[in-house]
Amino acid sequence: MSKMQLDLDVIEIKDVCFGEKDDLDHGTLVIDKKGLIEYLADPVFSKIDIELAKPGDSARIIPVKDVIEPRIKEDGKTSFPGIIGDYTECGEGTTKVLRGCAVVSTGTIVGFQEGIIDMSGPGARYTRYSSLNNIVLVTEIIEGIKPAEHEAAVRMAGLKAAHYLAKSALGKTPDYRESYALAESKENLPKVAIMYMIMAQGLLHDNYVYGVDAKRLHPALLHPNEVFDGAIVNGCCVVAGDKYTTYDHQNNSIVQEFYKRHGKEIDFKGLIAVPTYPGLADKRRCCSSAVRMARLLGVDGVAIPEEGGGNPEADLMMLCRQCEKNGIKTVMMLGPDGVEEPVADTAPEADAVINVGDCNEFVVLPPMERIIGDQEQVKYMSGGAEESINEDGSIRVSLSIIMGSVIGQGTLKMSSYVY
Template structure:
C-alpha cells in the first residue's frame, strides 16, 4: 500500500472575503465556513479565531487538534466512517496544509479539564503545537442535547473544517511530497533486516465509549479485540482521538511520531516495518489478559515481528496493559520498547512504578503529572464561554498533562526523565 502526502507549507493564516491558498498564506472566509458548519442542526452558532506562533494567546478547553487534509479526488474517502463512506484509508494522494491546525474548543468541558494550547512562554517551547497556525473553532451546541451528542457534533465539525481548509490546495503544486509505502509482513527483498511492528492503544475501557464516539473508521471500539492495521491507515484518517483525548490528539495520529520514525528506518534499510496493531486498555482482568494475549500473538504469528514498539492511551490501567502486552511479546521472543508517562505526583520513582517485569527493560519516558508549569497571564484567550476565558487569562500553575503536546502518549514529547 502506498500513500503520498502532498505537503503545502503554511506560514500565515488570516481571515478574508473568500477561502483560498495564496502561496504559503491560508485565507479563510469566516462566514462561508460558519455556514458550512451550521448545516449540522445540532449547532446553534460557531465562533472562530486565529492564534499564530509567538502570540500571547491561550486556547482551551481543547477537544481535539487536527491537521487540514483532503484526499485527491478519486483517491479515497476523507475521514472514512465519520465524514466519508467506509473505505480503506492510507492509499493514493492526500493534500496536507503543513503548519496549520484546526483546534476544536469544547464549550462545556469543566474547569478541571484544563487541556490547553499555549502559544507563548516557557511551556510553549516544549509543545510542538506552539509553532502551528491555529484556526480555533468554538461550536455552540443546542443546550438540550445530551453531552455525548454534543461531543459528536464537535467531532463532525473538526473533520469538516479540516477538509474545508485543505480543499484550497487542490490543483496547486505542493512544496514537497512524502511517500509512505509498505507491503506488510510478506515484503520481498528485505531478508536479514529486523522485522518491527507497532502496537498502539486507541481507547481505554476504564471509560465506556459513547455509542456515537467515532474512533476507528467511525466505530466506538465497543467489543473490539486487537486488530491489525496498515501503518498508513493511522496516518490518513482511519483513527481519530476519542472524546477525552488523554494526551492523544488526532494531529499526531496523522503525523504519528512512532510510525513516521519506523518508516524512516524502513526507507533507510535498517528495519522492515511489517505492520501495526490497534488495541485498547481493558476494564477488568479477563479483558486485559485476552487483549494482551491476542495483541502479542498477532505480533508473533501474523506479523512475525522481531521487535515491537508499544504506546498507551490513558493512565494507570492502560500503563499496566501495555506492560503486560510487552511482557508476553518478550516471552515469545520479540524484543520490545514501551513509552510511558509518569503517573506519580511526588517525583518519586517508587510512586511511578506500576509494573516491574525484568523482561520489559527498554522504557522511554514521554512526560507526566510530575512536572508543573508556571504560566504567565496572556493578552488573548480563545475559550468556549466567559467563565473559561476568565479562568485561563490569568497567571497560574498547571501540570504538564494539561498542556497539549507537553505530555504526549504518542511520543512527540520533548521531555526526558532523570533520577536524582
C-alpha cells in the same frame, strides 16, 4: 501490504486569514468565515465562532478538545474514512495535506480532562501545536445536552472543518511530496512492529477506527499508511498532556521514525491496533489476540507507546509480559517515571522503558492578551484547581494540562531522570 503506496502532497501554510472566499495562494490560507460557520451548523450548538491563533501571538486556547491537520484525498470526497468519505483508498493513492496549520476545537468544557495551548511564552515550548497556524472553533451548546452528545458534536465539527479547509488544496501544486510504502526488505534485519494502543475506556475515553467506536473492536492489523490517512480519530477527553489528538495520529512520530529506518536498520512489519478496555476479560482477550498477530508476523520486537495512564498501564504490562514470554522483545514509551507518579502496574519483563516526561511538574503561565475559550474553566481541568488563577491573570498548572506535553510518542524529546 508492500504494494500499498501513499503519496502526501504537502502544501506549506505560512499564514491564515479571513476573506470573502476560500482560497490558497503562496502559502496563505484564506478562509470564508461565514461559509465555514454555515457548513458547521448543528442544532446542538447555540453559537459557533472561529478565531485565528498564530505562532507568537499572546493567545491562550482553553479548553482544547482536539487538534486536526486538514487532509483530503485527491478526489475531494474523503478525509476521515468511515466518517467523511469511503474506506477504499485509505492508505494509498494521493492525499493533499495543509501542513503548518490545524483545526483546534474549544468552547464549553466537555470533560474535565481537556487542555491548554499557549501560542507564546513558557507554555508554548511544551506543546508542538504552538508552532502551527491554528483555526480555532469556539462552540457553545444548548442547554440539556449530555456530555457524550456534546463530545460527538464537537468532534464532528472539528473533522468537518478540517475537510472543508483541505478542499483549498485541490488542484494546487504541492511544495513537496512524501511517499510511504513498505517495500520488501532485502536485508536480514530485525522484524519489528508497533502495538498501537487505542483508547476504548468509555466515559468520553474512546477513539474511533474507520468511524467505529474502539469499544466495539477487536485487535486489528493496520498498514502504517492507514494511520497517516485518517483511519484513527481522537474521541478522548483523557488527560491533555498524554492524549493523542487526531493530529498526533495523522503525524505519528514513531511510525515516521520506523519508516525512516525501514530497510536500513529494521524490517517494519506494520501496526497492531490494540483497544484498551477497562475490564480484565477484555484486556486479556485483546492482549492474547495482539500477541498472536505479532507471532504470525514473525516479529522480533515491538514498540508499545502508551496513551493515557492508570488503567491502560495494565494493558501495557500485560502486552509486555506476553510478548516477552513468546520471545518478542518489547520497548515501552510512557509518561509516569514511577517516582513522581506511580505506574499503576509493573512487570519484571519491563526492562526497556522510555520515559517521555513528568506530567506533574508545575509551571506558571503568564497572562495573555487574548483568551480563546474560557480561562475560568482551568479550575475544573486535570492539572488545574480552584486556586490556579492568580490575581494578575497568570495561572499555575501542572504539565498534564498542556496539550501533548508528555505524549507517549515523545514528540517534544523531553524526559525525566532519577538521580
